[in-house]
Amino acid sequence: MFAGRFPGSETTGDGTWTFDAADLPAGLAAVGYHTVCVGGVGFFNMRTPLGSVLPGLFAESHWEPSFGVTEPDSLGHQIDRVGEVVGGLPTERRLFLLLNVASLHQPNWFYLDGGTREDGDSPASHAAALRYVDRKLARLFDLMRRPCFVIVCSDHGTAYGEDGHTGHRIGHEVVWTVPYGEFVLS
Template identity: 45%
Template sequence: MNQLNNEVPMGAIGNIDKEPEINMNEVVGTHDILFVCLDTLRYDVAKEEQDKGTTPYINKYGQWKKCHAPGNFTYPSHHAMFSGFLPSPAEPTPIMERESLFFPKNIGLGNATPKGAFAFEGSTFIEGLSKVGYHTMCIGGVAFFNKRSDIGKVLPSYFEKSYWHPSFSCHIKNSFDNQLDFIERKVKEVENNKRIFMYVNIDAIHYPNNFYLDGAKQDNKDTHAAALKYVDNRIERLFDIFRERGKTFVILCSDHGTCYGEDGYEFHCVSHEIVYTVPYKHFFL
């Protein structure tokens, strides 16, 4: 405890004995794990569509949590998330009351793993899951996953298998449909007794998204919402693919938001509240 006290203010520690919502040590090894990133989805748009009931399939799995992203664009945010540092509560929360699903061994407060977190070995929790027998797969979307450049090879390299195709690109209107067709084929190739960790980068909400709203000439909050509704209308198919395999734990979130002129800012890679405030939820199928 003295080591904890020396590293953080007492007020930040909170209730160390608080029970976590999810014990990942009971999930890892018994469930497939599906991590779905709705790339670029803004919290305010997700919340508005949730409250209006226009995203009924996503709404089935609980309310969005308002969180802060660990980065302000895809590349840094994913490095953090893949290392176990998923979006954190937007409301001030004591460190020891923040739920962690994955946590790297032998770092942090007194080298202690947060209660309920899966302590992984390796530089990413993807590597950690591979070490305990998971088949790890990445279904790319935005250019940081396309393997067409050196930087586009970095994030996919964390996985045993990584896939990208031009038809998954964000400028393709039916990109998520194309990803789903591919995912369905690839999942069927894995034996039922082999656990899967799959990451899916859904980039339909990323710019450009104006083609999801008839008559729109440029991207804005309305076209952003229309892209989200396109994804919502199809996402249950993804969940059904995994339901057929058995028990699945799902992480569903955004990696960052994007600006459409707020305070003079455009798009992301800027530290604006709209950019670093993201929706997050996790649940069991």
């Protein structure tokens, strides 16, 4: 969909938007987008050097514990913040939003009816977390009544026994497969 332009980079397709910037948020800002990220996982918490890199790419970044992995209504809180951000922008202002959904991250046992910490996470609790996310997305779409480009994603997938692996700090296809969606409104 997009690529940074540099000499010798000739492999983009006809529909690829190329930009003259070091990263996508800077490229979109150069053509008039207000860039915002609302993070959920630690990569967005501004508490460590690593947790400051991604937020530092955006004109505006938001993270707080209620957006994090241990909060059962994290996405609801994140969408509340998106509403505040959008409410403060002129309607005609284009928006690039990166929404990092922490709900799909471990722990997710609390999304199952009757789930307990002792039960732990499982494919069923992960699926329940995904259903929670799906229920919240309509509200996000309702807020985006403007020209926008929105990316909604997790930061990685999770292994639940595939090839003997459990968790996400491993090199496996199920971990590299990132739950992701995007939409553009003009």
